[in-house]
Amino acid sequence: MHELSVTESLLKIAVQHAEQANAKRVTDLHIVIGDLASMVDESLQFYWDIIAKETIAEGATLHFRRVSAELQCNTCLEKYHPTDQELVCPICDGAGARIIAGEEFALESIDVE
Amino acid sequence: MPHNISVVENILNANDRIAQENYNRLEKAGVFSINILASPGAGKTSLIEQTVPRLKDRLRVAAIDGDIATSIDSDRAAAAGALAAIQINTGGDCHLDAVMLRGALEKLTLPQFDLLIVENVGNLVCPANFKLGTHKTVLVASVPEGDDKPYKYPGTYRGVDVLIVNKMDLLPYVKFNMDYFERGVQVLNPGVKTFHTSCTTGEGLDAWTDWLVEQASCYRSVH
Numbered sequence: 001m002h003e004l005s006v007t008e009s010l011l012k013i014a015v016q017h018a019e020q021a022n023a024k025r026v027t028d029l030h031i032v033i034g035d036l037a038s039m040v041d042e043s044l045q046f047y048w049d050i051i052a053k054e055t056i057a058e059g060a061t062l063h064f065r066r067v068s069a070e071l072q073c074n075t076c077l078e079k080y081h082p083t084d085q086e087l088v089c090p091i092c093d094g095a096g097a098r099i100i101a102g103e104e105f106a107l108e109s110i111d112v113e
Numbered sequence: 114m115p116h117n118i119s120v121v122e123n124i125l126n127a128n129d130r131i132a133q134e135n136y137n138r139l140e141k142a143g144v145f146s147i148n149i150l151a152s153p154g155a156g157k158t159s160l161i162e163q164t165v166p167r168l169k170d171r172l173r174v175a176a177i178d179g180d181i182a183t184s185i186d187s188d189r190a191a192a193a194g195a196l197a198a199i200q201i202n203t204g205g206d207c208h209l210d211a212v213m214l215r216g217a218l219e220k221l222t223l224p225q226f227d228l229l230i231v232e233n234v235g236n237l238v239c240p241a242n243f244k245l246g247t248h249k250t251v252l253v254a255s256v257p258e259g260d261d262k263p264y265k266y267p268g269t270y271r272g273v274d275v276l277i278v279n280k281m282d283l284l285p286y287v288k289f290n291m292d293y294f295e296r297g298v299q300v301l302n303p304g305v306k307t308f309h310t311s312c313t314t315g316e317g318l319d320a321w322t323d324w325l326v327e328q329a330s331c332y333r334s335v336h
Contacts, residue, residue, distance in 0.1 A: 112115070112117075
């Protein structure tokens with residue numbers, strides 16, 4: 001489990017941006033999580049409710065946008081979603097692909113008052 | 114007035130910044146460093162035990178071992194001949210991060226070493242997301258784990274510089290299709306430097322340690 005330390009980073013970033021904007025309160029956080037980023041939504045919200053207490057972000061709701069894994073074949077440039085059993089390009093069977101989506105883990109925006 | 118502020122900040126930026134500091138510190142001290150990842154039981158510590166004696170009189174080795182609890186791994190590294198062995202207990206965290214490595218680096222007089230071996234917590238998921246600042250990342254896979262691991266843990270298999278397939282002596286006894294395994298590896302990490310090893314028979318270990326010596330000396334000649 002690493003969601004606790006990650007949630008601390010999240011709080012730090014959110015509070016810093018809110019203070020820069022002279023906001024009094026953070027009400028919502030919009031987070032993007034790729035399926036390959038190995039982060040669990042429920043667990044982040046659980047820790048958030050504990051660590052955000054007595055900060056300007058206390059009680060804020062976390063909103064998650066999940067991004068599924070997507071690869072691009074190095075040979076034919078086809079973009080495809082890998083399955084559980086197969087990573088190889090379904091079109092040309094070519095070796096080599098790069099991950100183009102699914103590793104995101106970022107705070108996109110916050111709602112403040 | 115309620116309003117929305119755009120942030121777009123990578124949540125692990127703080128870790129990445131400290132990883133860069135660790136990298137700079139290792140560069141300055143001229144220490145070649147590797148981060149070893151594997152699932153629990155793949156043979157990371159056994160590999161280190163077999164590697165360190167083979168490097169005797171060739172490289173001065175320090176080891177940093179990450180584990181949730183106990184100092185079993187660093188004790189084994191020290192017994193194998195590592196000149197310094199530091200244990201990091203993560204207290205439940207499933208991976209090492211750059212802050213933990215920074216703390217361990219502070220306990221070492223870095224210029225006294227040629228090679229730093231960092232043994233991460235046994236886990237194929239999380240360590241891939243937390244950069245440490247080492248020069249190379251080495252993944253130890255093992256035959257009994259099964260041939261589907263590249264498919265299940267693409268983030269880890271994609272990001273490594275070296276792949277060690279360990280416990281090769283067990284290949285006749287377990288269902289492990291090397292072609293299927295390598296096919297998964299090659300999609301994500303074409304041409305990755307690979308060693309087939311067994312810590313029981315000694316297969317492949319000389320090639321692996323020669324590679325370490327070569328890398329460390331190339332590294333020294335540039336710096």
